[in-house]
Amino acid sequence: MSENTAQELSKKLKQISVAEFFEKNRHLLGFDSKRKALLTCVKEAVDNSLDACEEMGVLPEIKIIIKAKEESVYRVSVEDNGPGIVREKMSGVFGSLLFGSKFHVQKQSRGQQGIGISASLLYAQLTTGKPGVIISRVHHSEPAKKIEMMIDVAKNAPDIVSEEDVENFPSHGTRIELEMEGEYLGKGQHSITEYLKQTSLINPHAQITFKGPDGEKMVFKRTMSKMPPVPKEIKPHPYGIELGILQRMLARTNSRTISAFLMKDFSRVGSTSAKEILKKAKISTDVTPAKLDTTQSRNLLKSMQEVSLMKPPLDCLSPIGDTELEKSIKNEINAEFITTVSRETQVYRGMPFQVEIGVAYGGEVDSFRLLRFANRVPLSFNAGACVISEAVKETDWRRYHLSQSGGAGSPDAPLAVIVHFNSVWVPFASEGKQAIASYPEIKKEIKLALQEAGRRLDKYLKHQYKAQRDKKRVNTFIRYSHELIEPLTYLTNTKKESIEKTVELFMKDKYGDIVAGDDSEGEEILDVKSDVTIIQEGEE
Secondary structure, three states, rough: OHHHHHHHHHHHOOOOOOOHHHOOOOOHHHOOHHHHHHHHHHHHHHHHHHHHHHOOOOOOEEEEEEEEEOOOOOEEEEEEEOOOHHHHHHHHHHHOOOOOOOOOOOOOOOOOOOOHHHHHHHHHHHHHOOOEEEEEEEOOOOOOEEEEEEEEOOEEEEEEEEEEEEEEOOEEEEEEEEEEEOOOOOOOOOOHHHHHHHHHHHHHEEEEEEEEOOOEEEEEOOOOOOOOOOOOOOOOOOOOHHHHHHHHHHHHHOOOOOHHHHHHHHHOOOOOEEEEHHHOOOOOOOOOHHHHOHHHHHHHHHHHHHHHOOOOOHHHHOOOOHHHHHHHHHOOOOOOOEEEEOOEEEOOEEEEEEEEEEEEEEOOOOOOOOEEEEEEEEOOOHHHHHHHHHHHHOHHHHOOOOOHEEEEHHHHHHHEEEEEEEEEOOOOOOOOOOOOOOOHHHOOOOOOOOHHHHHHHHHHHHHHHHHHHHHHHHHOOOOOOOHHHHHHHHHHHOOOHHHHHHHHHHHHHOOOOOOOOOOOOOOOOOOOOOOOOOOOOOOO
């Protein structure tokens, strides 16, 4: 009986397609509501466009059009001026999940998993039954290629519906058009316009044009006319690497000796460092890597992480930089105080990362606002599950004279905090790529950057307090200075007009820089105004 049951059960076992899995679990990719689905589709297409333009070395020009087709159905079009995609790869890029070129590459980029844009096409066909339309051109001398396609869910493979050449298309670039169920939100925290404003802030070299279903057109102009540094591919760094990864690398390396393996397959390991590592691990320098047993591999791993090595090179990342980030924030946020902090590169799991912080206080910022970014991409959802939010809440803002209930949680202050996480591999908490996992190394760096920004803000606030206090004292003296005129006239036997002129000249010479002509005795230190504004709406 049990043997027959096992035989029957075995007949039901079969391989599950990744496309089929995500079709059933689309919430994992950010398609768990109509409103979020529309935003996720735009985000994935824009991410691809920015990456493509940067790889080509051209300043991004991205055009987004959303049209309402019927109730809760929209047609989304995203076009870029990137290098285009050769016909042989078009169907794979858009029609297969987990198809991409960046998964095994150790350098900063937005898309890494090869899921996002194909998942958008999968959601579109699932909700409307309509194929996606992709047009791409690689050179002006060749016609653009247009294909209509769907995804064969059972095979996780593209299903081409039609194909033709198109002449009326820019000299190079790609456009994707998808028709899907969605809910359009024109304004607000989770709106498409807010996402584009934040994208513009963190990508000051890009120009983005958006036309919504209501016909409103917005242009988010670039504030930086040069391309950001192109990140270079690097090899893994020994610090933080795990045993399983090391054993796989040992089995696959082309190096004939363990010494050559350390120098060729890892970053920042030279001949001297390799000898020191192997000496501590008690392994001969000419041993074949694949012949190391588990004990030797463990000893090697321990030694690699104990030997003093240089930090990973910074050229695998593409940080915005203090100057450009501050300029971008000033362009987008009208604040009375702005500062930026960039930490040095650090390592988690053998992969380098860097934290950049921007803080804007006062002006049009009237309450606390946290803007999270990873590899130049806004993180719009799942803030509570993100290490950035944790770091902000665990920072003691009271040390910087900001109100914070109970010494934990977000500060109660007119403060906008911008946190940008750069890494060759972002440890997202889920496939939806909206929150960064809570690695201790990452949290520590974010908190250190926040503390440095907090100290600078505290210094500014103390200066402002002193200036306001001095102003109040001087204005009080001015208010009662006329009471001195009569006694001084009597004591010095001088004309009243002369005394008045002398007092006036003294006040201007001594206190002219802080006298505002206002005799108010109000206790307010700073004047905070209106709602926070992330970016000025573009002009056509």
